[in-house]
Amino acid sequence: MTKMEVLDLIAKHAREILPDLHQYQFNASDRLVDLGANSVDRAEIAMLVQESLGLSVSRIELFGPKNIGDLADLFLQKLHVA
Amino acid sequence: MSPELVVTGMGVISAVGQGKAEFASAILDGKTAFRVMQRPGRQRESAYIGAEIGEMAFPASIKRQSLRAASLSAQVALIVLHEAWGEARLSELDPRRIGLIVGGSNIQQRELEQIHESYRDRSVFLRPTYGLSFMDSDLCGFCTAQFGIRGLAYTVGGASASGQLAIIQAAQAVRMGQVDVCIALGALMDVSHWECRALRSLGAMGSDRYANDPALACRPFDRDHDGFIFGESCGAVVVESFESSQRRGLAPYASLSGWAIVMDSNRNPDPSLDGEIQAIQSALGASGLSAEEIDYINPHGTGSIAGDETELKALRACGLTSAYLNATKSLIGHGLSAAGTVEVIATLLQMRAGQLHPTCNLENPIEPTFNWIKDKALDHPIKNALTLSMGFGGINTALCWRRHKDLSHFVMEGTA
Numbered sequence: 001m002t003k004m005e006v007l008d009l010i011a012k013h014a015r016e017i018l019p020d021l022h023q024y025q026f027n028a029s030d031r032l033v034d035l036g037a038n039s040v041d042r043a044e045i046a047m048l049v050q051e052s053l054g055l056s057v058s059r060i061e062l063f064g065p066k067n068i069g070d071l072a073d074l075f076l077q078k079l080h081v082a
Numbered sequence: 083m084s085p086e087l088v089v090t091g092m093g094v095i096s097a098v099g100q101g102k103a104e105f106a107s108a109i110l111d112g113k114t115a116f117r118v119m120q121r122p123g124r125q126r127e128s129a130y131i132g133a134e135i136g137e138m139a140f141p142a143s144i145k146r147q148s149l150r151a152a153s154l155s156a157q158v159a160l161i162v163l164h165e166a167w168g169e170a171r172l173s174e175l176d177p178r179r180i181g182l183i184v185g186g187s188n189i190q191q192r193e194l195e196q197i198h199e200s201y202r203d204r205s206v207f208l209r210p211t212y213g214l215s216f217m218d219s220d221l222c223g224f225c226t227a228q229f230g231i232r233g234l235a236y237t238v239g240g241a242s243a244s245g246q247l248a249i250i251q252a253a254q255a256v257r258m259g260q261v262d263v264c265i266a267l268g269a270l271m272d273v274s275h276w277e278c279r280a281l282r283s284l285g286a287m288g289s290d291r292y293a294n295d296p297a298l299a300c301r302p303f304d305r306d307h308d309g310f311i312f313g314e315s316c317g318a319v320v321v322e323s324f325e326s327s328q329r330r331g332l333a334p335y336a337s338l339s340g341w342a343i344v345m346d347s348n349r350n351p352d353p354s355l356d357g358e359i360q361a362i363q364s365a366l367g368a369s370g371l372s373a374e375e376i377d378y379i380n381p382h383g384t385g386s387i388a389g390d391e392t393e394l395k396a397l398r399a400c401g402l403t404s405a406y407l408n409a410t411k412s413l414i415g416h417g418l419s420a421a422g423t424v425e426v427i428a429t430l431l432q433m434r435a436g437q438l439h440p441t442c443n444l445e446n447p448i449e450p451t452f453n454w455i456k457d458k459a460l461d462h463p464i465k466n467a468l469t470l471s472m473g474f475g476g477i478n479t480a481l482c483w484r485r486h487k488d489l490s491h492f493v494m495e496g497t498a
Contacts, residue, residue, distance in 0.1 A: 019146050040151075043210035051207040 001079060003028075006053070006072040013048035014068075017041050028069030046071070053079060087253050088334035088486060090263075090327045091170025091320035093162030094427045096414040097133035097313055101165060106431040109413050110459045112440040116296045116311060116415065121154075123192040123199075126275040131288070131296040133313035133415040148228060151211050153193040155270045156224050158316040159184075163225055166265060166318040171330050177232040181261035184221050185248025186269035186419025187239030195274040221269060233261040237269075240343075241473025242382070244268065245317070245422025246481055250341050252321040263322040268423025270316040278312065286310060286351055286386060286474075301443035302383035302409035303390050303454070310384035313415015317424040324486075335430040336467075336483040340369025346476030353389050357478045358396035362468065365480035366400070371466055373401035376482075378438065378462070380429045380469040383409035384416050389472065394449045406462060408455040412442040422471040426481065433464040433485055 011026040018036055032042050046062050049071075055078050065071040094101070097115040098108035119125060119132040138157065140149065141164045149157060163182075167173070172180055194216060201208045214220050222235040234255060240247040245268030252264035273281075281287040288309035292299035300311035327334050342364035346354035366373060379402060381393050397403065410428040417424055432438050438455045447454055467483040 017150070019150065040211060040214065044151075047207055047210055051204070056206045 001076065003072050003076055006075050007068060009049055009052050010045065010068050010071060013045045013052070016048065017044050026068065028072070029067050031067045049075065055079065084257055085323040085325060087256060087321055087338045088324045088327050089319055089336055089338065089430060090322055090332045090334050091166040091172070092335065092427045092430065093165030093169070093318040094315070094424060095135060095138070095158050095161055096315035096417070096424065097135050098414055100139060100161065102427070102431060105427075106435060109410065109428055109439040110435065110437055112413065112442055112457070112459070114297060114300070114413050114442050116300055118296060119312075121192070123196045123274045124278065128275060128278065129290065129293055130275070130278045131292065131299045131311055133311070135314045144228070151215070152224065153190050153215060154272050155189050155193070155316070156221055158270045159221055159225055159267055160228060162316050162318040163229060163265065163267065166320050167229060170263070170320040170332065172263060172320070174330055175263060177230045179233055179262040180231050181233040181252065181255050181264040182222060182225060182231050182235040182267065183248045183251045183255070183264060184218065184235070184237040184267045184269050185244035185423060186271055187218055187237060187244065189218050189269045189271050189419055190215070191277055192272040192274035195276065218269070225267070240477045240479070241475055242416070242418050242421055243471040243473035243477045243479045244419040245417070245424065246426070246469070246471040246479040247343070248423060249319055249321065249338070249426060249481060250343060250479065252319070253338055253341065256321055256323060262326050263320060266319045266321060266423055268317045268417065268420035270314055270420055271418035273312060273418070282309070284351055287312065288385060298443055300385055300412055300415055302385040302412050302441070303394070303447050303449070304444050305446040305448055307385040307387060307390060309386055310411065310416040313411070313417055315414055315417035315420045315424045317420060317427045319423055319426060334486045336433055336486050338481060339371065339484045340365045340367070340482040342368060342480045344478045346478065348476035350476070351474045353392040353472055354476060354478070355392050355395050355399070357476060358393060358470070358472065359399050361478035361480040362396060362400045362402070362470070365468065365482050369482035369484070371482055374404070375466050376402055376405045376468045378429070378432070378464040378467040379405045379407045380410060380425050380467065381407060382470045382472045384411055390448060393470065393472075394452065397452070402468070403451065404453060405468070406438055406453045406455055406460070408439055408441045409444070410439070412444065413439065422469070422479065425471070426469050429464070429467050429469050429483060433467065433483070436461060436463045438462050
């Protein structure tokens with residue numbers, strides 16, 4: 001899986017949780033918080049992505065990424081370990 | 083002397099209508115919507131009859147995003163609060179002086195059961211929102227966030243008396259000066275097949291006797307009754323002092339003149355004649371009304387054999403045999419936590435319409451001597467009404483309502 005595919009997955013689930021973003025074009029530098037996702041929304045998006053990838057990442061590790069590009073990198077890294 | 087408490091806004095939804103106008107016209111026409119329930123999670127090796135809310139119209143001001151994470155109970159709460167909020171013009175008030183009491187406990191059982199089923203084999207991916215939504219008090223957070231309410235908000239539980247309990251609690255919050263205006267919400271009790279199964283096994287919910295004719299199943303006070311029939315509903319009632327209502331130039335629906343809560347010291351579902359008599363007499367005493375002055379009663383009347391009989395005995399013992407009587411549950415089913423609030427709304431809408439709604443399936447009343455409204459609506463300007471609720475665990479509540487003097491012009495116009 002490529003980083004772009006993981007980013008697309010994050011975008012897909014972000015649109016699911018935040019329907020107002022249905023036409024928004026996501027960039028790797030986007031921060032979910034700046035797009036209107038509160039802490040519960042962010043937790044929901046992260047969980048949906050994990051389920052799509054068949055991954056389970058601890059909540060602590062999810063605090064690291066500063067934007068969705070970083071988040072995609074974290075998921076990619078976990079995918080390779082798995 | 084305590085300030086006069088009035089109702090200045092209401093919102094309602096049920097299987098026979100969304101909004102006061104549609105609801106009032108449906109109940110006065112004797113409309114019903116009973117069938118084998120279809121909502122996912124309501125049936126398992128069963129064909130429970132009930133009345134379910136159809137398609138809902140959401141006010142444009144409610145964001146799609148907020149509905150996404152909202153349970154059915156939360157969605158209907160938003161709809162009825164929006165209606166009551168607009169009517170009582172609560173946006174004109176300081177949000178720190180507005181409160182919300184949610185009546186009901188364990189109200190989202192079907193929703194939770196659906197989530198448990200869905201994540202049974204993949205629990206690590208359970209949606210984090212569940213950590214909020216499994217609590218009934220999520221409705222307090224959800225609704226106060228939507229409407230910007232900054233006063234108090236909490237839930238009260240009293241089984242099928244929860245809806246009346248919420249109104250009593252709202253009245254007390256206003257009377258104590260905790261807030262100027264308090265909204266009582268009778269929350270939609272979203273039962274799953276598990277609750278239906280147990281309620282039927284307890285003998286509380288009606289049997290399969292009318293499986294082939296669901297329209298005949300719900301028959302409070304009729305000789306052929308054999309238990310309650312569930313019905314989804316939700317209602318909101320805005321309580322404030324008359325003085326406060328006048329600052330916004332509102333015409334109140336009615337005055338809440340007295341109320342009572344009486345426990346039977348009984349954990350079980352069986353009713354208590356003594357408890358019901360005490361509740362009625364205490365509410366009448368608090369309101370300064372005699373039994374003869376009550377000209378309309380909205381009884382608890384679920385269709386339960388023991389419940390219906392006990393309630394009529396209590397009314398007789400209290401000298402309440404001449405007042406008109408109908409059963410709102412015969413039309414909309416038993417809303418459990420919502421029932422007490424929605425039936426108060428039905429009472430005040432009848433008061434404003436100057437008409438009393440029919441009672442569906444009341445062919446042979448178990449006590450024919452009462453002043454029943456049977457198959458047709460009746461013109462009658464209610465002066466003083468008594469509304470009753472009883473719940474499992476031995477709770478009895480009673481509320482007394484006086485027509486407000488400002489109501490006379492509504493009756494003349496015949497508006498609902």
